[in-house]
Amino acid sequence: MKLYIAPRAPNPRRVQMFMHEKGLAGIELVPVDINAGEHWGAAYRAKVPVSRVPALELDDGRVLSETRAICTYLEGLHPEPNLMGVDFEERAFIEMHDRRAEWYWLLPIANAIRHTHPGLAPLEQPQFADFGRVQGQKVRESARWLDEALSRHPWVAGERFTIADITAFCAHEFARGLLKFKAGEEGFAALQAWRDRMAARPSAQAG
Amino acid sequence: MKLYIAPRAPNPRRVQMFMHEKGLAGIELVPVDINAGEHWGAAYRAKVPVSRVPALELDDGRVLSETRAICTYLEGLHPEPNLMGVDFEERAFIEMHDRRAEWYWLLPIANAIRHTHPGLAPLEQPQFADFGRVQGQKVRESARWLDEALSRHPWVAGERFTIADITAFCAHEFARGLLKFKAGEEGFAALQAWRDRMAARPSAQAG
Numbered sequence: 001m002k003l004y005i006a007p008r009a010p011n012p013r014r015v016q017m018f019m020h021e022k023g024l025a026g027i028e029l030v031p032v033d034i035n036a037g038e039h040w041g042a043a044y045r046a047k048v049p050v051s052r053v054p055a056l057e058l059d060d061g062r063v064l065s066e067t068r069a070i071c072t073y074l075e076g077l078h079p080e081p082n083l084m085g086v087d088f089e090e091r092a093f094i095e096m097h098d099r100r101a102e103w104y105w106l107l108p109i110a111n112a113i114r115h116t117h118p119g120l121a122p123l124e125q126p127q128f129a130d131f132g133r134v135q136g137q138k139v140r141e142s143a144r145w146l147d148e149a150l151s152r153h154p155w156v157a158g159e160r161f162t163i164a165d166i167t168a169f170c171a172h173e174f175a176r177g178l179l180k181f182k183a184g185e186e187g188f189a190a191l192q193a194w195r196d197r198m199a200a201r202p203s204a205q206a207g
Numbered sequence: 208m209k210l211y212i213a214p215r216a217p218n219p220r221r222v223q224m225f226m227h228e229k230g231l232a233g234i235e236l237v238p239v240d241i242n243a244g245e246h247w248g249a250a251y252r253a254k255v256p257v258s259r260v261p262a263l264e265l266d267d268g269r270v271l272s273e274t275r276a277i278c279t280y281l282e283g284l285h286p287e288p289n290l291m292g293v294d295f296e297e298r299a300f301i302e303m304h305d306r307r308a309e310w311y312w313l314l315p316i317a318n319a320i321r322h323t324h325p326g327l328a329p330l331e332q333p334q335f336a337d338f339g340r341v342q343g344q345k346v347r348e349s350a351r352w353l354d355e356a357l358s359r360h361p362w363v364a365g366e367r368f369t370i371a372d373i374t375a376f377c378a379h380e381f382a383r384g385l386l387k388f389k390a391g392e393e394g395f396a397a398l399q400a401w402r403d404r405m406a407a408r409p410s411a412q413a414g
Contacts, residue, residue: 076294
């Protein structure tokens with residue numbers, strides 16, 4: 001198998017962190033130069049018609065894209081440690097938390113960065129700076145909800161570490177790097193404490 | 208169980224169509240007045256802290272939100288007909304197609320509508336009309352990709368009807384109603400033919 005990635009992008013990092021937590025080393029990493037538009041080129045589009053990273057090329061040549069779908073596949077191949085739920089009921093609740101982290105936390109962070117950061121201009125044309133700034137406000141609204149949740153239970157999906165923590169953490173680090181978001185300084189103490197516990201995991205160095 | 212919905216919104220419709228395809232009648236539907244902001248009120252937030260519809264309230268009082276997570280739960284309770292994959296490998300590939308339909312088709316459609324349609328102003332403040340118009344262009348780019356895929360295989364995820372068709376169809380009908388998008392008139396013949404087959408399914412009347 002080969003995993004197509006883009007260094008510093010949050011979605012490939014989610015899969016790399018997931019793999020590290022699973023103890024899956026040895027999958028070949030293939031960097032895609034998204035700043036140069038390599039993902040829009042014919043060679044990559046033949047693999048991933050929607051031009052997104054990450055993507056997992058299987059040994060039989062099929063290509064699976066979409067971060068969470070890749071994780072579903074890897075969890076099936078390597079069930080332990082379980083990160084996505086042991087039965088359909090737990091799977092559904094973890095999926096709920098993972099999607100909340102993705103849609104209401106990662107998405108406004110990505111929008112805010114893509115529409116306001118000069119470094120992202122190659123990837124987002126045209127940039128709408130006013131839209132980006134309002135998305136930055138939504139990042140703070142979501143931080144409030146996440147902080148409140150993390151003040152009640154230690155992990156994003158509840159009592160144990162799951163894929164939802166990986167999603168929320170990779171989003172957080174993207175915001176920390178490019179939006180200069182500092183949870184503690186903005187008054188989100190539980191979010192900051194969780195972030196620091198996450199950053200101490202060896203898998204936080206992956207990707 | 209009770210399903211909280213908002214009439215005419217695409218995401219509750221996805222769950223209602225999914226339930227119809229599963230033959231699940233009899234789940235109580237509870238309308239939420241999103242135009243009046245009922246989902247932002249304390250009563251609803253106590254159930255769904257992220258203020259989104261749909262949400263499924265279980266008989267034990269727990270509340271599961273997020274369209275696709277609700278479907279994961281219902282598929283587990285009622286495995287037949289299978290709409291999300293029979294094993295982890297098929298589950299992963301269907302999830303990939305479902306996510307593509309959601310992120311690259313439904314999301315630009317929703318953005319285009321929410322930022323340009325006066326009727327959506329209560330739900331999206333401030334509206335950024337220029338951003339919305341560019342999202343409308345992305346809708347056409349995605350239509351090209353979807354049309355090309357549907358010219359090669361009959362259903363969004365390949366050779367059989369799945370949850371990805373439901374996601375893509377509910378998005379299409381949202382665009383058809385509020386963006387006046389007509390696939391056939393814009394030259395997307397395979398997309399139009401698939402849409403017409405979808406619209407003929409009894410489940411298309413749900414939601």
